[in-house]
Amino acid sequence: MDHIDRSLLARLQQDATQSYAALGQAVGLSAGAAHERVRKLRERGVIRRTTAEVDPAALGSGVLAYVMVESSAWMGESADAFAALPEVLEAHVIAGSASVLVKVRTATTEQLQDVLRRLYAIDGVSGTQATVVLETFFERPVDPTAV
Amino acid sequence: MDHIDRSLLARLQQDATQSYAALGQAVGLSAGAAHERVRKLRERGVIRRTTAEVDPAALGSGVLAYVMVESSAWMGESADAFAALPEVLEAHVIAGSASVLVKVRTATTEQLQDVLRRLYAIDGVSGTQATVVLETFFERPVDPTAV
DNA sequence: CCTTCTGGCCGAAGAGCATTCGGCACCTCG
DNA sequence: CGAGGTGCCGAATGCTCTTCGGCCAGAAGG
Structure with missing residues (x-):
């Protein structure tokens, strides 16, 4: 859990739909390496789930x-x-x-x-x-x- | 905004990583139609963003x-x-x-x-x-x- | 009643992406 | 020094997103 992981988390919080290629480029890693880090963050439960944020007023x-x-x-x-x-x-x-x-x-x-x-x-x-x-x-x- | 949209929202809240094919099958639509509905939900702002839910304790x-x-x-x-x-x-x-x-x-x-x-x-x-x-x-x- | 228009759905196709794998470099510990 | 482990890269394959034309149903209007 270094500063790269934290940066990945921050970017995934803002937009979880972006590609691993874009994610990796933003933190200076290849798409495969970024994918591997995110996979482990999910596995460890740091990322609980990826979810759609719904506007309560719209409901x-x-x-x-x-x-x-x-x-x-x-x-x-x-x-x-x-x-x-x-x-x-x-x-x-x-x-x-x-x-x-x-x-x-x-x-x-x-x-x-x-x-x-x-x-x-x-x-x-x-x-x-x-x-x-x-x-x-x-x-x-x-x-x-x-x- | 009918019951199909609500069902799509509920499923995307639980897991926003699933494919549109699975999403469509769950609500009785084709992948293309499910994608179109979700696209419009985003466009209208009903879905604000899709985000990774991070465990605060892990941070x-x-x-x-x-x-x-x-x-x-x-x-x-x-x-x-x-x-x-x-x-x-x-x-x-x-x-x-x-x-x-x-x-x-x-x-x-x-x-x-x-x-x-x-x-x-x-x-x-x-x-x-x-x-x-x-x-x-x-x-x-x-x-x-x-x- | 018939025509026209709109909205939503399907199914297919091409482009783009996720996911996996072998190989390499580095670090640690025996 | 050597073995094991970890993390990264780059490429390949299979799946998915995204778009498109065509179809059907219902509404609007003559």
Whole structure:
């Protein structure tokens, strides 16, 4: 995992459709060598998958909110309960007064309210505190060249 | 944008490396027709880009935190100031007591503290409240088939 | 009703690319 | 010194992307 690998990762984050020839030229390697490095990055799990990034607004999910979920019990085994709600895009166990933080996308605020209702229905959940996003400045992946 | 487009999006989210032949077969189209649909989805901006998903832990960013940023001024034009910090992966203007919510990844809690210091240095920022993530249940993209 | 136009699909063909392989250079360790 | 391992190059082959002409169905308009 040297600076060449990091550069390859950064370029694949920007555009995973480019050819290995172009990729290799950008970092000073042949197409075969670039391919081999990328193959190993996948094998080691550094590259989890290559995916199409879809615009949420195009799918009708115009409302973004973060919800602090308070609980009266240990939530460490509740991942599946949160994953069962398709509108929940992220779920994290956090330190602090709440116990779980979730990221939610819905089409309308009415649907957001419905998600809150379903969150309440999860075992151990005793309260929620929603924060609605007014404008997103940016969302981006980790920078492999900056770490 | 019918159910075939949504199915194509869902499959491309899971694996953007598969061939158009496989993609077409999965939705009952020829390779050429599948390619044409995907091309238009890109053209319309529904597919923003195709990207390699990198494991943050592999890059040494093992600490994830959400930071509520309080401000004493209008922050609507401060996107660039937040984008200048590479550790800041998301920045949103929010409704509520704080005014900006940012997502931060660093290698250590010491570096997190340094990011907080740099956040304070942004014009108009009057306070921060960091929430450290103990365990991430999951992070996933929007589900095109569920909306 | 019939014509015309548009949009989407199929199937084929050519160009371009991914993937593999042998060979070579370099480094490390016995 | 020699053996093993690693990483790279350059070429070959097989597959894929990409484009194109032709076809069909449905809409629009006379």
